[in-house]
Amino acid sequence: MRQIYTSPRQENVDRVIALMAEHGIEASVANRSNYNRPTWQRFSYTQRHDNRDSWAQVWITHADDYTRARSLLRDIGIEPVIRHGEELAAARNPTPATRRQYTVARVRRIVLLLVLAAFAVVMLRYLHVV
Template identity: 40%
Template sequence: MRQIFTSPRLENVEGVAALLREAGIEVRVTNGRSYQGGRRREFSYSDNDSPQPAVWVVKSDDQPRARELLREAGLIDTTRGSANSYALPSFRSEEPIAASDPAKRRALMVKIALLGGIASIMVMAVMRLLTSETTPQLASPPFDGKVAATLQPVAQAVFASEIGSARFPVLCLAVDGRPAPARVIDALSKAGGPALLPSSHCERIADSERGSRHPGTGQEAIFLEVSGFRPSAADAGVIEFSAYHHQMYGSYKTLEVKRIGNQWKVTRVIRHVAMQG
């Protein structure tokens, strides 16, 4: 354990300790608040010889990173002598911050608080990014026959097996009653073929004389939707598929899906009802 920072002002020491803890560095504060009443140690010009509050880094491996953080924050100057000597980083202003100058004290605390806030925001942003980039590949229990949210790779596998038989210039995709995610459409579009769009881009028309359309181009369109996913295991289940052009033209299937190797696939058609009037 090595001392990394010291100051006659306890607020400064506690602020530095909070900054280092935010960065995941284990520290200890000495000569700080009383353990009995939480009283802080008041600074006085008459007690220069008394021990000052200090921050200590517990793990030696964290010392270089701790010094770097304090240097970046403008809180310490680091000086080194010979290769075998070590000089303790010291507070950049060796003169204590006087109690009669609260502006300096407030500025320092605001600076430390801002640094801690920025570090917290960056951590949350990284966690959010990692979460958004993670796509569940396996179903979650309980496997009791109830409908669950359709996994993205399951929806993609069903669409891939059905779009070849949908002979329309525009295919409008939906998953669980909502427009298909962009990732699914992008992955399927790489294989070429008809235009693939989220269902929200198309107009659902029941009139058999007209049929569903893509408003932007006026081309005929068919709505393809997967829903009603019922997992029977982490890597297996059944799902419903529907294709709808108008009230007299549609197809409805119940499909068995399984994860084989690293990919979900349609393994069996359990039920199929079609109307093509």
């Protein structure tokens, strides 16, 4: 089983399940809460701190149907779930602050290696090896 879609709105999940059933793809829903259906709430898909693990998730039962299900979702304009999608996007298009952090970390590693090399040379001289 592989996750293909997640949403805080039960209606969206129901529509995706119906679409998969219409095309003969077996799918199941995880994290569905029938007793706690806050349909009156307005959800914000742009909230970064929202816990998406608690949203209802659509899982494709058979791995052979996964590519067909992904293409169905793309046809209706939904990009299927990609694990760690935000992290991948940040790694592919780093901001100047992120680049600066990587540069600082790289310089720290180089300095640490130089200090370790100098320490090794001092120890070898102390032991009269060099």
